[in-house]
Structures are given as C-alpha cells and as structure tokens.
Amino acid sequence: MLNPELPGLLLPLLLLLLLLPARCPARGARFDPTWESLDARQLPAWFDQAKFGIFIHWGVFSVPSFGSEWFWWYWQKEKIQKFVDFMKNNYPPDFKYEDFGPLFTAKFFNADQWADIFQASGAKYVVLTSKHHEGFTLWGSAHSWNWNAADEGPKRDVVQELEGAVRNRTDLRFGLYYSLFEWFHPLFLDDQSSSFQKRQFPVSKMLPELYELVNKYRPEVLWSDGDGGAPDGYWNSTGFLAWLYNKSPVRDTVVTNDRWGAGTICKHGGYYTCSDRYNPGHLLPHKWENCMTIDKYSWGYRRNAAICDYLTIEELVKQLVETVSCGGNLLMNIGPTQDGTISPIFEERLRQMGTWLKVNGEAIYETSTWRSQNDTVTPDVWYTCKPKEKSVYAMFLKWPTSGQLFLGQPKAILGSTEVKLLGHGQPLKWTSLEKNGIVVALPHLPSHQMPCRWGWALALTNVI
Numbered sequence: 001m002l003n004p005e006l007p008g009l010l011l012p013l014l015l016l017l018l019l020l021p022a023r024c025p026a027r028g029a030r031f032d033p034t035w036e037s038l039d040a041r042q043l044p045a046w047f048d049q050a051k052f053g054i055f056i057h058w059g060v061f062s063v064p065s066f067g068s069e070w071f072w073w074y075w076q077k078e079k080i081q082k083f084v085d086f087m088k089n090n091y092p093p094d095f096k097y098e099d100f101g102p103l104f105t106a107k108f109f110n111a112d113q114w115a116d117i118f119q120a121s122g123a124k125y126v127v128l129t130s131k132h133h134e135g136f137t138l139w140g141s142a143h144s145w146n147w148n149a150a151d152e153g154p155k156r157d158v159v160q161e162l163e164g165a166v167r168n169r170t171d172l173r174f175g176l177y178y179s180l181f182e183w184f185h186p187l188f189l190d191d192q193s194s195s196f197q198k199r200q201f202p203v204s205k206m207l208p209e210l211y212e213l214v215n216k217y218r219p220e221v222l223w224s225d226g227d228g229g230a231p232d233g234y235w236n237s238t239g240f241l242a243w244l245y246n247k248s249p250v251r252d253t254v255v256t257n258d259r260w261g262a263g264t265i266c267k268h269g270g271y272y273t274c275s276d277r278y279n280p281g282h283l284l285p286h287k288w289e290n291c292m293t294i295d296k297y298s299w300g301y302r303r304n305a306a307i308c309d310y311l312t313i314e315e316l317v318k319q320l321v322e323t324v325s326c327g328g329n330l331l332m333n334i335g336p337t338q339d340g341t342i343s344p345i346f347e348e349r350l351r352q353m354g355t356w357l358k359v360n361g362e363a364i365y366e367t368s369t370w371r372s373q374n375d376t377v378t379p380d381v382w383y384t385c386k387p388k389e390k391s392v393y394a395m396f397l398k399w400p401t402s403g404q405l406f407l408g409q410p411k412a413i414l415g416s417t418e419v420k421l422l423g424h425g426q427p428l429k430w431t432s433l434e435k436n437g438i439v440v441a442l443p444h445l446p447s448h449q450m451p452c453r454w455g456w457a458l459a460l461t462n463v464i
C-alpha cells in the first residue's frame with residue numbers, strides 16, 4: 001500500500017531535486033590546467049566592486065632612483081648614454097648593480113604609516129612589487145640567496161610587514177606583483193639560449209617562489225608580469241593557476257591578471273591589463289584594469305623627476321572616471337624612496353583622491369556600466385549606474401560657465417526623475433531636452449561650498 005501522505009511529500013522533494021544544480025563538482029578540483037577551464041572562472045565579485053587600487057613599485061632600483069625602474073637594463077644591457085654617464089659621474093668604476101643592494105636601507109620604512117595613507121586614498125586594494133625584473137625579492141625568499149630584503153639592504157621582510165599593516169589597519173585587500181622572469185638570472189639566460197626547451201629557471205626559482213609567496217602572504221591580487229618572451233607552457237602558468245584556483249589558501253577570493261606568458265596578455269587569465277596605461281575609452285566585454293603611474297615616465301621613484309612629470313589630481317580623477325565608466329579598475333602607481341618614505345607629492349595625490357572619493361565614491365564603488373559610457377552632447381561627462389537603486393551617475397569634469405549642464409543621454413520622466421549633486425544633496429531643477437536628454441540647473445555655489453574641486457557627480461534617479 002502506498003502511504004497516502006507520500007504524494008504530498010514527493011512533489012516538493014522532486015521540485016527540490018530539479019532546482020538543485022545539475023552536478024556539484026568536488027571541492028578542490030574545479031579547474032583544469034587549461035586556458036579553456038581557467039578562463040571560465042568567474043572573477044570574485046569584490047574586484048569589480050573595488051574600482052580603485054594602489055600599485056607600489058619598490059626595490060633596489062629605488063636606490064639609483066634615476067630614469068626608471070629599468071635602470072639596470074638601460075645601463076648594462078642597452079648601455080643608454082644617460083645611464084652610463086650617471087654611473088660614471090657618481091659611482092666608482094667597478095661599481096656593480098648588486099652593490100646597490102646594501103644601500104637599499106628602507107631606514108624610515110613604517111608599514112603602518114603607508115597603510116594609513118592608503119586607507120585615506122579611498123583605494124580598496126594595494127599591489128606591491130614583491131619582485132621586479134631585477135630579481136630582488138622584498139620578502140625573505142628561500143630561493144633568492146643573498147638577493148632579498150630579509151638578508152640584504154633593509155634586513156626586514158618588507159612583504160610581511162606591509163601585509164600585516166594593511167590587514168590590521170585598513171579595509172584594503174592585499175595584493176602582490178611578481179615578475180616571472182629576471183633580466184640577468186643565469187638559469188633564465190641558459191633556458192633562453194635553448195629557446196626555452198630547458199626549464200631550469202621556472203622549476204628551481206619562479207614556481208617555488210610563487211607557491212611560497214601565495215602560501216605565506218595570501219595575496220588576493222596576484223599581478224603577474226614579465227614573461228621574458230617565453231610561452232606560458234615554459235612557465236607552467238596553467239598548472240600554477242589551477243592550483244591557485246583549486247587548492248591555494250586564497251582560492252575563493254584571489255584575482256589575477258593576464259600576463260602569464262608570451263601571447264596571453266588581453267586574452268587569458270583573470271582580468272585584462274592589455275598594456276601599461278591601458279584606457280580604451282569604450283566599454284569592454286571583459287573585466288579590465290588600467291594600471292598607470294602618477295609619474296608619467298616611471299614606475300619606480302626618480303630623483304630626477306620634475307613637477308610637471310607628475311599627473312595633476314584633475315588628470316587622475318579623469319583617469320578614474322573614464323576607466324570606471326568603461327568597466328575597468330584603476331591601479332594607480334606610486335614609487336617610494338629607498339629610505340622607505342612616500343614622497344609628499346605621491347602622498348598628496350593619494351590623499352586628494354581620497355578627498356574626491358569621500359564625496360563622489362557613491363558614483364564609483366560598486367557601480368555598473370550604463371548603456372552609455374560618455375555623453376553625446378557635453379564632452380567629458382562619464383556615466384555609471386546602480387540598477388537596483390534606479391540611479392544613474394553623470395560625472396562631469398568641467399563645471400559649465402552657464403551653470404546649465406546639458407546631458408544628451410538620460411531620458412527624464414516627468415514627476416519621477418530626481419537630480420542631485422553629490423556632496424550637495426538638494427534636488428536640482430531640470431528640464432527635458434526636445435528629443436532625448438535633460439538640462440540640469442547646477443546650484444550657484446561659492447567656492448568654499450563646492451563639494452569638491454576636481455570633478456563632480458550628479459545622481460539621477462528614475463531616468464531611462
């Protein structure tokens with residue numbers, strides 16, 4: 001006999017079964033070491049919401065702090081006159097690049113101070129060069145004998161100190177940059193002369209270091225760079241990434257970029273960086289990041305920088321607004337000095353960004369791209385939106401002298417649309433343009449009542 005109760009129980013049970021995902025892949029083996037599988041991984045949501053991060057280029061190149069962080073290469077490989085002369089004029093004739101190591105003292109490095117400046121900048125993640133192409137590791141790498149910050153120079157584990165301070169004092173995610181290749185590493189050079197048939201360098205240096213770095217410091221951004229012309233098979237990038245996504249301590253939250261071997265950039269990996277200072281000015285179908293430097297000519301600190309070499313806060317706000325409107329994140333770089341200080345010019349720019357984001361962060365953080373990225377009538381107007389809140393944000397970089405802002409894209413709804421200036425708060429008067437668009441009457445504000453000075457944002461609710 002059938003239990004008369006059964007059909008009543010069976011139906012919800014069957015429905016439940018139907019609603020369950022078709023298969024639940026075993027935890028710990030979700031991704032195969034193939035680009036097809038790895039590229040299909042969804043980027044952890046925090047990254048797109050964060051929008052703004054800080055990049056830090058720091059290393060032995062910060063000692064000469066002349067020209068660029070490519071100092072060693074330009075001096076000894078390309079023998080560029082400016083760099084050769086700099087060495088001839090300032091150092092003894094037998095001085096080697098390695099001799100800069102002990103001079104990298106980081107005497108005033110205070111990770112807490114750095115962390116507090118980063119927090120004030122409004123950034124949501126930070127990415128430190130754990131090792132640049134020179135090969136010097138900012139942590140006590142077990143695989144970088146005598147060429148690491150714990151044994152040479154600072155005699156401190158810089159990565160660990162910064163990680164601790166960032167995680168203890170801020171709400172930023174901690175990330176690490178890592179250069180796969182090293183310009184002058186003998187094993188890399190030997191592999192290179194075998195057309196990368198030999199794999200001594202990745203097997204004995206790069207892969208062990210990457211595993212060590214991830215296990216020890218649990219970076220939530222792993223910013224790979226410097227393929228040295230070698231394909232991803234040489235680096236075993238897919239093998240490493242499968243481990244990173246399946247088994248590593250950061251498997252659920254880590255994001256990576258696209259620089260994992262010759263030809264992978266803008267094509268494989270996590271988010272796309274495509275090129276340095278990438279800012280396409282239009283929407284991309286894939287998450288991307290604009291990594292750029294406040295110093296227009298260098299990522300590392302340069303003592304020979306002129307004031308006009310640094311981007312102004314207006315230029316930086318423009319970068320942020322354009323980037324976010326087109327679906328990107330901005331990764332803005334500073335270069336600390338060999339002493340471990342963040343020079344006042346970089347600190348000022350970081351704090352200015354924070355000031356701007358305090359007022360306008362609502363139009364940046366956790367926003368989505370809108371159907372239009374920039375306005376069709378007024379130049380330098382960029383859009384983001386928050387669909388759930390029914391809000392569209394129009395960020396404008398020039399305050400119109402007429403006090404009227406013409407927007408060609410939003411369609412207003414009479415009796416429903418509301419327009420406010422962020423940091424001001426009062427509803428503003430608006431009128432519809434004939435076909436599409438809206439004219440907003442900006443408030444007449446004396447300069448001390450301006451919510452900010454380097455760009456503004458209107459919140460438009462209930463527009464289509």
Ligand SMILES: *[C@@H]1O[C@H](CO)[C@@H](O)[C@H](O)[C@H]1NC(C)=O
Nearest residue numbers: 160161162163164165167168
């Ligand atoms: C982080 O905070 C904990 C608890 O207050 C403290 O014991 C630890 O030393 C701190 N670490 C760093 C690197 O500041």
Ligand SMILES: *[C@@H]1O[C@H](CO)[C@@H](O)[C@H](O)[C@H]1NC(C)=O
Nearest residue numbers: 033236237238239240242243
């Ligand atoms: C690549 O990495 C994976 C995962 O660690 C490993 O199983 C595999 O043996 C590696 N392959 C080569 C060729 O090194």
Ligand SMILES: *[C@@H]1O[C@H](CO)[C@@H](O)[C@H](O)[C@H]1NC(C)=O
Nearest residue numbers: 280281282374375376377380
């Ligand atoms: C902005 O929009 C206009 C269309 O009105 C377009 O021509 C222009 O290329 C867009 N992009 C930038 C970067 O201004």
